[in-house]
Amino acid sequence: MKPLNQISIKDLSQVKMIVFDVDGILVQRGTKIKQVGNTTTLQTKIINKKQIEQIKELHELGFLINISSGRGLYMLQEMFREILSFVSLTYENGSATWYQGKIHQHVNSFERTKDIFPKLKRVTSANKNVKGFEPKEFIITIHCTKKIKEIEAVVAQEKDLITVWNGEAYDILIKKDQTKATGLKQAMKIFKLKKENVLAVGDNYNDQELLEASGIPISADKSRVKGKFYLPLEGKFLPADAVMQKILLLKKTS
Numbered sequence: 104m105k106p107l108n109q110i111s112i113k114d115l116s117q118v119k120m121i122v123f124d125v126d127g128i129l130v131q132r133g134t135k136i137k138q139v140g141n142t143t144t145l146q147t148k149i150i151n152k153k154q155i156e157q158i159k160e161l162h163e164l165g166f167l168i169n170i171s172s173g174r175g176l177y178m179l180q181e182m183f184r185e186i187l188s189f190v191s192l193t194y195e196n197g198s199a200t201w202y203q204g205k206i207h208q209h210v211n212s213f214e215r216t217k218d219i220f221p222k223l224k225r226v227t228s229a230n231k232n233v234k235g236f237e238p239k240e241f242i243i244t245i246h247c248t249k250k251i252k253e254i255e256a257v258v259a260q261e262k263d264l265i266t267v268w269n270g271e272a273y274d275i276l277i278k279k280d281q282t283k284a285t286g287l288k289q290a291m292k293i294f295k296l297k298k299e300n301v302l303a304v305g306d307n308y309n310d311q312e313l314l315e316a317s318g319i320p321i322s323a324d325k326s327r328v329k330g331k332f333y334l335p336l337e338g339k340f341l342p343a344d345a346v347m348q349k350i351l352l353l354k355k356t357s
């Protein structure tokens with residue numbers, strides 16, 4: 104892996120689409136969620152005005168922008184409201200892509216997750232370390248203050264499901280199918296792109312497949328994911344900010 108400052112205009116020559124993970128890349132890590140009885144409180148994070156302007160500039164230079172997140176569509180639409188006319192949103196870990204009002208569903212998880220949901224509710228209901236189930240359509244996301252072996256044990260009984268722990272929550276996913284790589288490959292079909300046309304930026308375990316499916320992978324946490332280039336985890340700027348600054352500078356000075 105090379106530090107991002109070594110990326111050159113030549114590396115960007117075939118890039119048509121830039122893919123950003125959200126948490127840890129466009130906003131700081133950490134989701135605030137609280138569930139009391141039937142009331143779920145979930146804080147919406149705000150994308151800085153600066154990043155919105157940078158994305159607009161990349162769009163004006165002709166780049167497609169894809170957001171790839173484990174979050175639900177409702178939340179991504181809220182975060183990217185101002186630029187929804189041109190960004191595509193791949194959500195719930197590659198399960199579907201929203202683009203200009205149309206939803207392209209990539210994975211149907213209903214049959215494989217319907218029976219596990221009540222089991223997970225049961226083992227987590229009295230656990231004080233469980234903060235809540237994040238509202239999702241295709242994946243199950245359980246926020247916890249620490250890893251919980253009962254959750255892992257329930258999922259381990261289902262041979263085609265896995266847990267991915269990201270430090271603040273478990274995502275429960277269909278093994279191999281429900282990955283950000285599935286989402287990227289399907290988004291590439293929508294836009295008729297090849298691997299070498301994609302630059303992707305991610306920081307967490309669920310980004311590994313995404314980065315591997317892209318031509319120019321950039322890791323924002325090299326202890327968790329591997330890329331061709333990397334950024335420091337605690338840099339002066341948010342990873343997306345640093346990447347966009349670099350691309351805009353290279354494009355404008357070439």
Ligand SMILES: [Mg+2]
Nearest residue numbers: 124126127307
């Ligand atoms: Mg992330």
